[in-house]
Amino acid sequence: MSTPIIAKFAVRTLGRNVRRTLLSVVGIGIGVAIAVFMTAFMRGSTQMRVRAIAESGFGHVKVVPAEWERSRDNDLRLVDWEAELAVVRATRGVKAAAPHARSTALLGFGTRVAGVEVLGVDPVAEAETSRLVRAVVEGRYLKDGDRDVAVVGRTVTDRLEVELDDDLLLTVVSKGGEMEYAMLRIVGIIETGSRDMDASICHVMLEDVERLTGRAGAGDISITLDDPLRMDTAVSRLRAVVSPEDDVLTWMVVVPAQGGDYKSDKGFMNILAGTVLVVVILGIAGAQLTAVLERRREFAVLIALGMKASQVVRLILLEAVVMAVMGAGVGLLFVWFPLHQTATKGIDFSTMMGGDLAMSGVLFDPIMYSVPGLWVLPYAFIIAFVSTLIAAIYPAVFALRTDPTSALSLREA
Amino acid sequence: MQDVLVGASAVTKDFHVGKITVNALRGLDLDIHKGDFLAIVGPSGSGKTTLLNLIGALDTATGGKVEVFGQDLSGMSRRERAELRLRSLGFVFQAYNLVPVLTALENVEFVLELRGEDGGRRATAMSVLEDLGLGELADRRPNEMSGGQQQRVAVARAVAAKPRLVLADEPTANLDSENGESLLKMMRQLRDEHDMTFVFSTHDPLVVAYASRVVTIRDGKIVSDIRKNSGEEAPGEGVEVRRKGTEPPGDGTEVN
Ligand SMILES: Nc1ncnc2c1ncn2[C@@H]1O[C@H](COP(=O)(O)OP(=O)(O)O)[C@@H](O)[C@H]1O
Numbered sequence: 001m002s003t004p005i006i007a008k009f010a011v012r013t014l015g016r017n018v019r020r021t022l023l024s025v026v027g028i029g030i031g032v033a034i035a036v037f038m039t040a041f042m043r044g045s046t047q048m049r050v051r052a053i054a055e056s057g058f059g060h061v062k063v064v065p066a067e068w069e070r071s072r073d074n075d076l077r078l079v080d081w082e083a084e085l086a087v088v089r090a091t092r093g094v095k096a097a098a099p100h101a102r103s104t105a106l107l108g109f110g111t112r113v114a115g116v117e118v119l120g121v122d123p124v125a126e127a128e129t130s131r132l133v134r135a136v137v138e139g140r141y142l143k144d145g146d147r148d149v150a151v152v153g154r155t156v157t158d159r160l161e162v163e164l165d166d167d168l169l170l171t172v173v174s175k176g177g178e179m180e181y182a183m184l185r186i187v188g189i190i191e192t193g194s195r196d197m198d199a200s201i202c203h204v205m206l207e208d209v210e211r212l213t214g215r216a217g218a219g220d221i222s223i224t225l226d227d228p229l230r231m232d233t234a235v236s237r238l239r240a241v242v243s244p245e246d247d248v249l250t251w252m253v254v255v256p257a258q259g260g261d262y263k264s265d266k267g268f269m270n271i272l273a274g275t276v277l278v279v280v281i282l283g284i285a286g287a288q289l290t291a292v293l294e295r296r297r298e299f300a301v302l303i304a305l306g307m308k309a310s311q312v313v314r315l316i317l318l319e320a321v322v323m324a325v326m327g328a329g330v331g332l333l334f335v336w337f338p339l340h341q342t343a344t345k346g347i348d349f350s351t352m353m354g355g356d357l358a359m360s361g362v363l364f365d366p367i368m369y370s371v372p373g374l375w376v377l378p379y380a381f382i383i384a385f386v387s388t389l390i391a392a393i394y395p396a397v398f399a400l401r402t403d404p405t406s407a408l409s410l411r412e413a
Numbered sequence: 414m415q416d417v418l419v420g421a422s423a424v425t426k427d428f429h430v431g432k433i434t435v436n437a438l439r440g441l442d443l444d445i446h447k448g449d450f451l452a453i454v455g456p457s458g459s460g461k462t463t464l465l466n467l468i469g470a471l472d473t474a475t476g477g478k479v480e481v482f483g484q485d486l487s488g489m490s491r492r493e494r495a496e497l498r499l500r501s502l503g504f505v506f507q508a509y510n511l512v513p514v515l516t517a518l519e520n521v522e523f524v525l526e527l528r529g530e531d532g533g534r535r536a537t538a539m540s541v542l543e544d545l546g547l548g549e550l551a552d553r554r555p556n557e558m559s560g561g562q563q564q565r566v567a568v569a570r571a572v573a574a575k576p577r578l579v580l581a582d583e584p585t586a587n588l589d590s591e592n593g594e595s596l597l598k599m600m601r602q603l604r605d606e607h608d609m610t611f612v613f614s615t616h617d618p619l620v621v622a623y624a625s626r627v628v629t630i631r632d633g634k635i636v637s638d639i640r641k642n643s644g645e646e647a648p649g650e651g652v653e654v655r656r657k658g659t660e661p662p663g664d665g666t667e668v669n
């Protein structure tokens with residue numbers, strides 16, 4: 001079958017005013033490039049954020065006592081943490097799970113004190129899930145069999161003026177309301193790059209927290225998932241296996257500041273991309289409208305010859321589709337280099353963030369990468385199609401309104 | 414008895430330009446018969462184009478009745494009128510109005526495509542061009558053809574779908590007499606061989622000379638309607654028709 005004339009008509013029409021067509025195509029291309037870039041970058045930043053949150057000890061999702069979401073009380077404990085840890089680890093989609101027991105505490109050395117949140121951990125599980133374990137710059141992290149030892153943040157050692165192997169005096173308030181003391185030897189020092197964050201780090205063995213506070217067990221289980229995008233599925237699966245008195249929360253609930261940031265970042269990006277596309281659509285609609293107006297006589301003649309409304313619309317949409325294809329191609333061409341650069345080299349945000357990469361207890365990566373993929377291709381074409389088709393609506397309506405009598409008279413020529 | 418293709422009775426057409434009303438047609442009666450080679454003449458502004466627009470279902474009358482092939486146009490929707498034009502009418506315009514980005518062949522083929530004809534459209538279009546002796550123009554775009562050639566291709570486009578009635582608004586106005594004459598011969602041949610009916614609006618004595626019937630309108634009314642004898646109808650080879658200063662025969666001389 002040969003190409004329908006209407007298709008040749010559409011393509012050649014675009015060749016009639018090459019400059020206008022090129023400008024429109026470049027316009028679509030820019031819109032597509034910006035939308036693709038922002039989406040790829042948003043993906044990267046989301047992945048990085050989610051990874052940073054998970055590896056900062058929060059997990060992707062977390063098992064906590066049901067009461068915790070409301071009170072955020074560190075003294076709450078899970079119903080039967082060992083059993084829950086076992087079923088959680090056996091749940092499909094769970095990559096690693098680390099139990100924690102927390103307590104507010106004072107660290108003292110000589111006459112100096114520092115308030116910290118003591119985190120009782122299982123060192124093996126922690127090593128699997130936390131990036132803080134990798135931030136030990138002096139000494140070592142905790143290991144199985146340790147007792148009465150601590151790994152603390154650099155700011156803590158600076159404030160207390162202590163060093164590796166010094167013994168700290170730890171004071172906590174026990175379950176019974178009494179002061180409990182313990183001597184902890186510093187076996188490792190953590191430096192995250194954020195002084196604020198380092199000021200609150202004090203990791204000890206889970207058993208030590210249990211013994212000192214008199215509260216048995218763990219207060220939460222942080223879980224990292226194989227696929228963080230399928231978080232909601234994982235949550236419902238986990239809710240089905242944990243005790244009814246405990247709950248499973250996503251990072252967005254656990255770290256509401258990050259959840260909010262994530263939503264506003266995403267919203268901002270969408271608004272920005274949307275604005276760009278609206279401007280592009282208006283530009284193309286304007287150019288197309290001019291093109292239709294210039295062709296009034298042509299449309300009048302075609303309508304006089306009996307071309308139906310649907311055929312007129314088809315012609316204009318075909319022109320739009322051809323432009324969309326070219327626009328998507330140009331857009332991909334435009335975006336290729338920035339996408340390649342940001343995907344391989346990334347953008348270093350550390351100086352922008354003043355050297356401190358921690359926010360609301362989350363230790364971020366200094367470099368953000370865009371995450372392009374094959375999705376970029378259909379995405380570019382869909383954006384180009386949708387925006388050019390929207391842009392073609394008004395010009396098409398205009399073409400349809402052409403009075404066919406103007407074909408015969410020269411009055412409106 | 415001759416078949417009546419178009420019946421117009423007491424047709425009026427008003428245009429409103431601002432507060433002014435222009436009565437372009439003021440109670441016009443006209444029957445067009447099958448096989449007519451009809452020239453509508455009259456001074457500029459007398460309503461010729463307006464009449465063709467009404468007969469061609471491009472516009473609707475203000476008053477009176479226009480029937481084409483027995484169908485009353487006033488009762489038809491836009492869509493039905495488009496369908497009627499596509500199926501049964503052909504148009505030739507003074508300014509040729511070929512689609513500039515399509516070749517001669519494609520211009521003809523496009524009409525067949527618009528009709529939804531499938532299969533062999535290209536061959537049909539080609540044979541239409543060849544029958545009219547335009548085969549060698551097939552691959553030329555309008556800007557690669559002379560006015561005369563463009564208008565002949567426009568006629569090919571108008572008749573490709575075998576319409577019963579072809580309407581041509583001042584078809585020769587932009588052509589020299591040689592091209593005008595060959596166009597008229599072509600159309601007369603089409604009428605003779607394919608049973609088509611032609612209606613022209615014109616100022617051109619040449620068209621009047623070729624016409625089988627000449628209707629004169631003035632101020633939106635018919636002032637004369639002359640049917641020539643068949644012998645008189647077609648100037649033969651070598652008959653000279655002067656374009657300038659020649660009063661169209663019958664113009665204003667006889668009133669129906
Ligand atoms: N679309 C229109 N709007 C306003 N006036 C019109 C329109 N079409 C035709 N007329 C008027 O109607 C009259 C007849 O016009 P027309 O049919 O074009 O004449 P002709 O073709 O014989 O020169 C003229 O006075 C013209 O100005």
Ligand SMILES: [Mg+2]
Pocket residue numbers: 409461462463582614
């Ligand atoms: Mg006219």
